[in-house]
Amino acid sequence: MSKLTLFNTASQRLEEFAPLVPGQVRMYTCGPTVHDYSHVGNFRTVLFQDLLRRVLESQGYQVTQVMNITDVEDRIIRKSAERALSIDEYTAPYIDAYHEDLSTLRVEPAAEYPRATRHIPEMVSLIQQLDAKGHTYVSDGSTYFRIASFPRYGVLSHLNLSGIKAGARVDVDEYSKEDPRDFVLWKARKTGEHFWETALGPGRPGWHIECSAMSMKYLGETLDIHTGGVDLIFPHHEDEIAQSEGATGKTFVRYWLHAQHLQDATGEKMSKRLKNFATVRDLLAEGYTPRAIRYALLTGAHYRSPLAFSEDLLRQAEGAVRRLDEFVVRLNIAEDATGLPPEDVKRQWDDALSNDLNIQEAVGQLFKFVGGLNTRLDSASVSEAERASAYAMLKHANRILDVIDFPARELEDTITRLIAERKSARDANDFARADAIRDQLKAMGIQLYDTKDGVRWKRL
């Protein structure tokens, strides 16, 4: 298959991917801030990460993925204080819900889900390293990163930062910065806020430091891949580079990848602030299946293009998933059948994904294959070997897609008996009886099809 190329935000071009250590990929993915339920826009980025991870794995890499859980942050501090809860008490239900949603969407679990509140010492230590190298200063009890001490600042976001004006969008407690571009590493304690007593004084970590501290703790000082939503490019990831490289003097991340946003049906960015969002649990309550939500987020648009999320998109996804399911049933292959995917189709699939994760192209090729074989299944008999090969192709594709169900081909005795009973009724032209049994089976979750080769069934 062709070499994997990925679009690196830092270079703003496609680059051939090669990990630092051959065969092994160290990947850090920016996870949720657990101040509330995550919405499907957040999960679009997660599914992009899942796609990347699965493609890497299908190409033989051993991937170590770490996803942070941000559980200290302005909104969490404020809301937990309002409800008189500890940070842990406040965030626990949202962390649980997040993991539930990941599971619903069939996202492969990361190796670690480190939490900011559990890594305060690591952050303090990192800030002390920065201090030793002259990158910090203290003002009003807060510790800041001095941008002027890090000439490479801006390499990721490519922003001209000279235009940032003090006071325009700067928090009240940050008036004491030397330069408006400087950012806070450690925030001095404010009255009524949760705080940690540390060598840096009482306070809490700034937003960016947790990702530097935790990613380097679990993955080492140089990561192969770091991902997140495009809105994190600046300032979050830019600041992570300054902090990490300022402390270690080594390249922090080799490939930066960013997912575009999900938009609402009118084309506006989905966000909590605009209240134009839906959560996974909202969609489930409306009757959409997890597989359709996954398919819509995964294949709705290339990860570097915005995706307008709508009911239409979800309905289309339901249809596409159904088509694949039907095809599996039609192949009528035993679960343990062995076969290899057709080489040309497999190559098209793999090559499309290697091309900066072009899953739309890959899925297009897959459906073309499905359609072609469906035609032949209709008009000619297709050998068991070829059907097994097609089945293997679907299995291969599903390593990435993970939306196709491969139901067990064995039925409970009662169901087998009902199917036989219905056949007798049909043979005797007792269609009323036959249809009644068909309805009964449907209620039991078994859909029957009468084909020229006899009756087929699938689980609903």
Place this chain on the structure above:
RNA sequence: GGCGAGUUAGCCAAGUGGUAAGGCAGAGGUCUGCAAAACCUCCACCGCGGGUUCGAAUCCCGCACUCGCCUCCA
């Protein structure tokens, strides 16, 4: 204002110089006791205006519109 992305059929979307993949929806047909599925046929002058080229959705210039980022939003 600065930087960036985008505009392909009713909807979603691929395509990165050789006369438009795929999915959903729709119309007509085949098959079927009915149903379900599947199959066949039909459905695009690629935002607008110029230019380069034998040839452009694909390259260049201009215009229009949409969206994102520009200090704590994935």
